[in-house]
Amino acid sequence: MLKLWKKVTDQLSREVGEEEQLTWLRPLSARQEGDQLIVSAPNAHVERNVRKSYLERIATLAKAAQPTLGGVQLVVGSAEAEPVEVAAPALAAPGTTAMPKPPMVESRIDRRYSFENFVEGTSNRLAKASALQVATRAAFYNPLVMYGGTGLGKTHLLHAIGNHILKERPDARVLYVRSEDFYNGMVRALQQGQIEAFKSVYRTLETLLIDDVQFFAGKDRTQEEFFHTFNVLYDAKQQIVLTCDRYPKELDRLEQRLKSRFGWGLSVAVEPPDFETRTAILMQKAQEIGVAVPQSGAELIAQRMRTSASVRDLEGALYTLKARSNLVGATIDADFISETLRDQFSVAERQLSPGNIQKVTGEFYRIPLSDLLGKKRTRQIARARQVAMALCKTHTTMSLKDIGQSFGGRDHTTVLHACKVIEELRRTEASFVDEWDMLTRRLSV
Ligand code: ADP
Ligand code: MG
Numbered sequence: 001m002l003k004l005w006k007k008v009t010d011q012l013s014r015e016v017g018e019e020e021q022l023t024w025l026r027p028l029s030a031r032q033e034g035d036q037l038i039v040s041a042p043n044a045h046v047e048r049n050v051r052k053s054y055l056e057r058i059a060t061l062a063k064a065a066q067p068t069l070g071g072v073q074l075v076v077g078s079a080e081a082e083p084v085e086v087a088a089p090a091l092a093a094p095g096t097t098a099m100p101k102p103p104m105v106e107s108r109i110d111r112r113y114s115f116e117n118f119v120e121g122t123s124n125r126l127a128k129a130s131a132l133q134v135a136t137r138a139a140f141y142n143p144l145v146m147y148g149g150t151g152l153g154k155t156h157l158l159h160a161i162g163n164h165i166l167k168e169r170p171d172a173r174v175l176y177v178r179s180e181d182f183y184n185g186m187v188r189a190l191q192q193g194q195i196e197a198f199k200s201v202y203r204t205l206e207t208l209l210i211d212d213v214q215f216f217a218g219k220d221r222t223q224e225e226f227f228h229t230f231n232v233l234y235d236a237k238q239q240i241v242l243t244c245d246r247y248p249k250e251l252d253r254l255e256q257r258l259k260s261r262f263g264w265g266l267s268v269a270v271e272p273p274d275f276e277t278r279t280a281i282l283m284q285k286a287q288e289i290g291v292a293v294p295q296s297g298a299e300l301i302a303q304r305m306r307t308s309a310s311v312r313d314l315e316g317a318l319y320t321l322k323a324r325s326n327l328v329g330a331t332i333d334a335d336f337i338s339e340t341l342r343d344q345f346s347v348a349e350r351q352l353s354p355g356n357i358q359k360v361t362g363e364f365y366r367i368p369l370s371d372l373l374g375k376k377r378t379r380q381i382a383r384a385r386q387v388a389m390a391l392c393k394t395h396t397t398m399s400l401k402d403i404g405q406s407f408g409g410r411d412h413t414t415v416l417h418a419c420k421v422i423e424e425l426r427r428t429e430a431s432f433v434d435e436w437d438m439l440t441r442r443l444s445v
Pocket of ligand 1: 113119120124153154156157311312
């Protein structure tokens with residue numbers, strides 16, 4: 001660090017509180033150019049605040065420390081910019097521009113995931129549109145929360161936001177982080193006595209993309225730290241985007257104050273893709289992976305694997321096809337697909353027959369099948385029956401009438417009622433969401 005700058009900040013740190021130090025002074029860096037001290041702020045927001053509250057004091061302190069100093073300039077720009085290697089741009093071939101400055105934070109954005117290769121369908125349209133708006137700053141939702149089951153494209157959209165921003169501005173302070181890594185980073189920083197440095201990285205971001213915040217549940221110290229980080233970014237009007245495997249307000253063991261903050265912006269659900277979207281995703285992924293699957297083949301897979309809702313499973317099927325077709329050198333037609341994916345298809349279908357749903361649900365609630373299908377109407381039995389009906393509705397293509405039939409010949413209005421009750425429960429009771437997810441997992445292993 002520049003000696004002069006160190007003197008200035010040492011003094012200034014004694015004059016202001018810790019919070020101010022971290023938020024406004026720590027992110028600054030400085031270099032000397034001629035008789036000027038150039039102070040860089042990471043973004044316009046920090047720049048404005050420093051100009052307003054500290055710049056005069058900085059100039060006074062700097063001149064006191066180095067009387068020959070001509071002046072102090074505050075700029076937005078890359079930290080610690082080394083005296084620029086003037087030769088580099090000069091050597092660049094005519095017509096090409098100089099290399100962009102390296103990002104100041106390692107963004108951890110995965111280049112493979114973009115908006116361009118994200119297939120849109122009714123199930124994810126809103127999430128994609130909101131993500132794109134945030135990335136282009138066309139609208140400002142803070143925080144943007146994307147929630148939904150695994151393998152549905154939430155992480156993909158986070159990276160897409162990051163990539164979009166970095167394409168426009170390669171030196172943007174964007175960071176993708178999994179909640180787990182936030183936690184691990186925090187623990188490590190605490191152990192090594194570097195918590196201040198840890199904090200300052202997060203608190204000077206322009207866009208924080210944080211994945212799978214359900215991981216914070218029950219981790220109080222992490223929630224506390226994240227709470228403060230959230231506040232600093234939020235107050236500074238920096239963008240926060242987070243994902244969660246369920247509606248965050250339904251997360252157990254998440255502090256109320258975090259829940260309420262997560263609700264300040266926009267929350268959008270990412271749903272499992274429908275048949276058309278599954279087909280489109282398969283076609284696109286097949287091309288990316290480099291496996292020749294005809295449209296009819298993609299439709300066949302989308303149809304037969306309808307019950308396995310996750311896009312990741314669809315991808316898995318394509319890899320399996322690719323591996324086997326390379327091995328035996330066959331073209332990928334309907335027969336080849338049926339044969340190769342026999343296990344995936346039959347697992348999906350066997351697991352999700354009404355019979356199996358009834359069996360798994362009965363076992364889960366410890367209710368004999370005869371009661372589940374019978375006439376008894378105790379609270380516990382009635383609830384289990386409704387859950388099983390709703391599972392049939394969600395995970396099979398059976399009509400309400402057929403579902404009623406398979407539950408001891410009940411009426412379709414009974415099934416409809418059950419589905420509504422369960423839908424309401426899933427919206428309002430976090431503990432029920434856990435039950436539902438657990439059951440769903442049991443059905444699809
Ligand atoms: P999540 O974070 O919701 O669990 P991911 O974003 O990791 O899911 O998605 C799992 C895989 O499926 C990734 O490879 C992702 O690229 C792919 N995927 C999911 N949804 C889509 C989509 N709509 N279009 C293209 N690929 C998708
Ligand atoms: Mg994910």
